[in-house]
Amino acid sequence: MSKVVEVHVDLAVHEVDRVFHYLLAEGMTVQLGQAVRVPFGRRSVVGIVVGFCAESPFPKLKKISEVLYDGDAVVTAEQLQLAHLLAEYYLCPLSLILRQMIPFRLDSSSWPQQQMRKLLVPVVDNMPADLSPRAVKQCEILAELLRLGELPREEISSPSALKQLMLKGYVREISVPLEPGTIVAQVSNLICPPQLTIEQAAALDKLARALMADQPSTWLLHGVTGSGKTEVYLRLIAAALEQNKQCLMLVPEISLTPQMVSRFQARFGSRIAVWHSGLTPRERLDEWQRIKRGQTQIVIGARSAIFVPLTRLGVIILDEEHEQSY
Secondary structure, three states: OOOEEEEEEOOOOHHHOOOEEEEOOOOOOOOOOEEEEEEEOOEEEEEEEEEEEOOOOOOOOOEOOEEOHHHOEOOOHHHHHHHHHHHHHHOOOHHHHHHHOOOOOOOOOOOOOOOEEEEEEEOOOOOOOOOOOOOHHHHHHHHHHHHHOOEEHHHOOOHHHHHHHHHOOOEEEEEEEOOOOOOOOOOOOOOOOOOOOHHHHHHHHHHHHHHHHOOOOOOOOOOOOOOOHHHHHHHHHHHHHHOOOEEEEEOOOHHHHHHHHHHHHHHHOOOEEEEOOOOOHHHHHHHHHHHHOOOOOEEEEOHHHHHOOOOOEEEEEEOOOOOOOO
């Protein structure tokens, strides 16, 4: 890897709306899209790695101070490409575009901390001979741990017995990251698709063939309210999922999101993420991480959802595309 790193600092000012060159510290590695802290004049600022180059025209370069957020990239290569196109088209600082793609400001303390779960694990492989049978609670806890391998700490009914087991060195506590929660829960029974009308089948056939062609194309699905446009969306999305592609469903207003989510949930279960400005900070980060890790195949949201990090995007649907809110 080249040692000259191109960093775009998180300052929405036209005078610094360009890349700055930095060197890597000894033993440090960085990747495209990572957030880094860099010296900038007399202060330290946060920026995003946007590229690399073999050499720099500037003679004296400073070194990157640190890589942030455990080295996880905060934007993808596709998002960087989109950000550059939008910044050029709208003549605005690249930082303003990049901020729309990240759930929180890079230099903000509002990022929710990683939730951890406390687990108990046995240190011994068998029931110790010196553990008195009269210590009934201790024996019960250790026996259960030996049987299951681990137990959540909150399930222990006798804290005093647990404390004694830990003091004796038979049990220890570990902390593991808690998996992000989901806004859309799994349903027990998914509904079966209804029979398509002749008009719906004809429209779906054209859209499905365009999806199979794997070439960008734009289609307008016109029909009065209640004519079955949403069912065509659902069938097209199902076809995209079979091809391991992701789908983005945009609605003009946040208030329309729950209704759309309910209909999609009945068909696709919990494979759905929700994205709009009404989410709490915890929900926003959890959904962003699920999308970024590829743990969801469908995203439903308002306009800002166009910036989520979908890497296998196959279908984008603008519901009620004539609405002025778009």
